[in-house]
Amino acid sequence: MLSKKTQYAFHALIHLAEHADKGPILISEIAQEKNISIKFLENILLELKNAGILGSKKGKGGGYYLMRTPKEIPLARIIRLLDGPIALLPCVSLNYYERCENCKDEAVCGLNDVMGRVRDATLKLLENKTLKDILTKD
Amino acid sequence: MLSKKTQYAFHALIHLAEHADKGPILISEIAQEKNISIKFLENILLELKNAGILGSKKGKGGGYYLMRTPKEIPLARIIRLLDGPIALLPCVSLNYYERCENCKDEAVCGLNDVMGRVRDATLKLLENKTLKDILTKD
DNA sequence: CATAAATCCTATAAAAACTATAGGCTATTA
DNA sequence: TAATAGCCTATAGTTTTTATAGGATTTATG
Numbered sequence: 001m002l003s004k005k006t007q008y009a010f011h012a013l014i015h016l017a018e019h020a021d022k023g024p025i026l027i028s029e030i031a032q033e034k035n036i037s038i039k040f041l042e043n044i045l046l047e048l049k050n051a052g053i054l055g056s057k058k059g060k061g062g063g064y065y066l067m068r069t070p071k072e073i074p075l076a077r078i079i080r081l082l083d084g085p086i087a088l089l090p091c092v093s094l095n096y097y098e099r100c101e102n103c104k105d106e107a108v109c110g111l112n113d114v115m116g117r118v119r120d121a122t123l124k125l126l127e128n129k130t131l132k133d134i135l136t137k138d
Numbered sequence: 139m140l141s142k143k144t145q146y147a148f149h150a151l152i153h154l155a156e157h158a159d160k161g162p163i164l165i166s167e168i169a170q171e172k173n174i175s176i177k178f179l180e181n182i183l184l185e186l187k188n189a190g191i192l193g194s195k196k197g198k199g200g201g202y203y204l205m206r207t208p209k210e211i212p213l214a215r216i217i218r219l220l221d222g223p224i225a226l227l228p229c230v231s232l233n234y235y236e237r238c239e240n241c242k243d244e245a246v247c248g249l250n251d252v253m254g255r256v257r258d259a260t261l262k263l264l265e266n267k268t269l270k271d272i273l274t275k276d
Numbered sequence: 277c278a279t280a281a282a283t284c285c286t287a288t289a290a291a292a293a294c295t296a297t298a299g300g301c302t303a304t305t306a
Numbered sequence: 307t308a309a310t311a312g313c314c315t316a317t318a319g320t321t322t323t324t325a326t327a328g329g330a331t332t333t334a335t336g
Binding site for chain 1: 322323324325327328331332333334335
């Protein structure tokens, strides 16, 4: 399961995308609208900003906004950023690989093979579907 | 990611399947062969037994053995038993569904839709692939 | 320039989940 | 009846997740 952090991030990004025409959006507005703890959300948006996905403006009239169009933000990017590996096993992870400590040869491990396929099927969706694909408006 | 518990369970099941001709197998043998803490493994095998996947025999000459042929044990069964939900979000889980607290209507939520597809793609593999498919021998 | 608004940043706390261990109990075999 | 091996439950240690706190910094505006 995705962590709350990642789930909140998706809902926040959706809100930002659906209100992109209204200039910077307040953290507090998103928190209220999406029923998320404001302080927790603050940390999440900061991480998204530091990763270059969001921009922000301080002071009155400030808030957060998308740095790219929704179409340019694959869902896999958000998950990897906040949750880490998408694969079900470390030994089939593309970005967070770790050797299997329970089997002797990954090359002939059937579990490795099947989980690799699960990873591929999952990534086919999560790398191609973007923020744009999860919006209600437009 | 799957928990260690589930990962260990898969490796133990593989060992049991590949030595099914040798009668009951000792926990200690599996633990040593697969590099797993023996006491931790004990709990896992017990859970698999209580779920009807494994059988056991006590006393000298005892041990664990499969209650069904490898072909009859889908990978999804093991994951759900030890790890819980396979879906990435509670709101798209078939067996552990929970309503989304951050969106107003799941029926029109794009995130719900995409994650439902991820679940389907994952389950297509995990429900059809069985213990037999992850064995080295045979 | 002073003030209020809003994000930035880091630390920490609280809770939950995960991983592992302990130790006595029970059944079985020889 | 002694040794073997699983059964069962509790608990401990660690890590991760979730959430909160509070002051620092930047910006807009009157």
